[in-house]
Amino acid sequence: MQIGIDARAALWYRGSGIGTYTYQLVRGLLAIDPVNQYHLVYPPHEWIAARGGFQLAAGESKNREFWQDVQMEPDLGEPLLDVYHIPQNGIGLPFGWPRQVKIVITVHDLIPFVLPQTCSKFYLRTALQELPRIVDRADYIIAVSFHTKRDLMQILGVPEDKIAVIYEAAESMYKPMCRHQAHIHAREQWGIDGPYILNVGGFSRRKSLVGLVRAFRHIMSELPEGCQLVLVGGGGGGSYEEIKDLVDKWGLAKQVLFPGFVPTESMPLLYNGAELFVYPSLYEGFGLPPLEAMACGVPVVAANASSIPEVVGDAALLYDPYDENSLSQAVLQVMQDEKTRERLIERGAKQQARFSWVKAATETWMVYQSLA
Numbered sequence: 001m002q003i004g005i006d007a008r009a010a011l012w013y014r015g016s017g018i019g020t021y022t023y024q025l026v027r028g029l030l031a032i033d034p035v036n037q038y039h040l041v042y043p044p045h046e047w048i049a050a051r052g053g054f055q056l057a058a059g060e061s062k063n064r065e066f067w068q069d070v071q072m073e074p075d076l077g078e079p080l081l082d083v084y085h086i087p088q089n090g091i092g093l094p095f096g097w098p099r100q101v102k103i104v105i106t107v108h109d110l111i112p113f114v115l116p117q118t119c120s121k122f123y124l125r126t127a128l129q130e131l132p133r134i135v136d137r138a139d140y141i142i143a144v145s146f147h148t149k150r151d152l153m154q155i156l157g158v159p160e161d162k163i164a165v166i167y168e169a170a171e172s173m174y175k176p177m178c179r180h181q182a183h184i185h186a187r188e189q190w191g192i193d194g195p196y197i198l199n200v201g202g203f204s205r206r207k208s209l210v211g212l213v214r215a216f217r218h219i220m221s222e223l224p225e226g227c228q229l230v231l232v233g234g235g236g237g238g239s240y241e242e243i244k245d246l247v248d249k250w251g252l253a254k255q256v257l258f259p260g261f262v263p264t265e266s267m268p269l270l271y272n273g274a275e276l277f278v279y280p281s282l283y284e285g286f287g288l289p290p291l292e293a294m295a296c297g298v299p300v301v302a303a304n305a306s307s308i309p310e311v312v313g314d315a316a317l318l319y320d321p322y323d324e325n326s327l328s329q330a331v332l333q334v335m336q337d338e339k340t341r342e343r344l345i346e347r348g349a350k351q352q353a354r355f356s357w358v359k360a361a362t363e364t365w366m367v368y369q370s371l372a
Contacts, residue, residue: 001037001082001083002036002039002079002080002081002082003029003037003039003082003084003085004038004039004084004085005025005038005039005084005085006074006084006085006086006087006088007040007042008022008042008092009021009023009087010022011042017108017168017286017287017288018088018089020171020288021108022088024357025357025360025364026038027361028361028362028364031358031361032361033361036365041074073094073096074094076094076098080100083101083102083372084097084104085104085105085364086103086106088106088108089105089107089127090130090131090138091127091134093105093138095137102139102371103137103139104138104140105135105138105140105141105142106141106142106143107152107285108144108148109148109283110131110151110152110155110285112124112127112128112131113128113131113155114155114283115205115282116128117205118204118205118206118238120237131156132156135158139371141163142163142164142165142166142364143164143165143166143285144165144166144167144285144286144307145285145286145307145311147307147310148285148286148307164363164367166360166364167359168286168357168360169291169352169355169359169360170295170352170355171292171357173267173268174267174268174292174295175268175295175296176296177269177272177296181269182270182272182273183273186269186273190230190259190262191257192257192259192273193226194228195223195224195226195227195228195275196228196229196274196275197216197223197227197228197230197276197278197335198230198232198270198271198276198298199230199231199232199277199278199279200271200289200293201232201233201281202234203231203235203238204238207238207239207281208280209231210243211280211321211324212231212278212327213229213243213256214246215324215328216331218324219328220255222332223331223332224335227335228254228255228256229256230274231256231258232260232261232262232270234260235258235260244258268296271292271293271296272296272297272298274293276299276334276335278300278302278331279301279316280327281303281306281321282305282306283306284306285306287307287308287311290308291311291312291351292352294315294316294349294351295348295349295352297349298345299316299340299344299348300315300344301327301331302317302318303318303319303321304318304320304321305321312351313347314347314351315344315347315351315352316344317330317333
């Protein structure tokens with residue numbers, strides 16, 4: 001088979017869930033499938049043949065114009081493809097291509113339909129206009145969770161037999177490391193000089209970080225001396241300015257830190273140095289950061305919302321995301337109760353091991369084969 005994959009997100013959007021998904025999926029497919037021929041759409045919009053490896057520098061920064069750029073459709077090229085896979089919610093699907101090219105898309109979430117107020121104007125307009133006809137044109141849809149599958153069925157009316165659920169996974173670089181070295185790295189790179197609670201994921205309002213900062217402020221006196229809250233993500237947009245204003249208003253500039261966008265290769269050490277990872281998001285299609293934290297041996301507190309319970313299972317302490325007191329109590333329980341902490345770390349190691357990029361690639365390959 002001649003299989004095409006839009007791989008632009010692997011470079012332009014590396015550091016995001018979609019970028020990680022695309023990067024690891026291509027690597028996995030090339031590793032498990034020595035027979036089929038793979039052709040990648042690669043930045044800016046060109047085809048490259050892929051065999052014997054897929055190399056990208058780790059830690060590529062996110063292109064802020066990704067959704068605009070990726071809308072540019074590639075030319076069909078030669079040879080004629082049997083299957084073409086668009087991993088970024090189908091955005092950039094070439095509607096003018098002949099129907100004999102089978103189209104596979106991966107849908108990560110339906111945020112524009114569920115929480116439209118949290119999307120950029122450009123992406124909101126694009127998704128609302130394009131996604132209904134994208135899912136209609138697609139021959140098969142990969143959903144990254146059963147939660148996303150249900151959204152596709154209920155919101156866009158996609159038939160159940162047109163959807164396969166294929167989970168993502170933490171990358172292999174996320175693993176337990178020397179905590180002493182992690183603390184040194186955190187201090188030297190980002191000025192984190194005490195025990196810290198970590199959040200990763202950016203400042204979209206659906207991430208509910210204002211509530212996390214408020215909860216942290218309320219329980220600071222009950223946390224270890226010098227404990228800090230570290231919020232990782234590119235600044236600007238969403239709730240970033242509101243949070244910065246609250247931090248300044250409450251005099252918490254030394255307690256709440258904003259390291260900005262952290263290169264992918266530095267993330268394992270940042271996770272390893274944390275006392276606790278907190279994921280208060282109201283809506284995720286999957287949610288990689290909790291699994292990354294678990295893989296690094298860090299206990300997780302997470303919102304009992306959307307796909308998150310499906311992903312974390314019984315390996316995270318779940319709380320009501322609409323109750324800040326529930327969040328405060330969950331954080332204190334993990335920070336103060338060693339048995340709870342040890343239980344979550346043990347369960348987390350087992351939970352994240354259930355997910356594998358080799359498994360994801362194999363199941364995706366089976367989708368391609370079903371369309372042959």
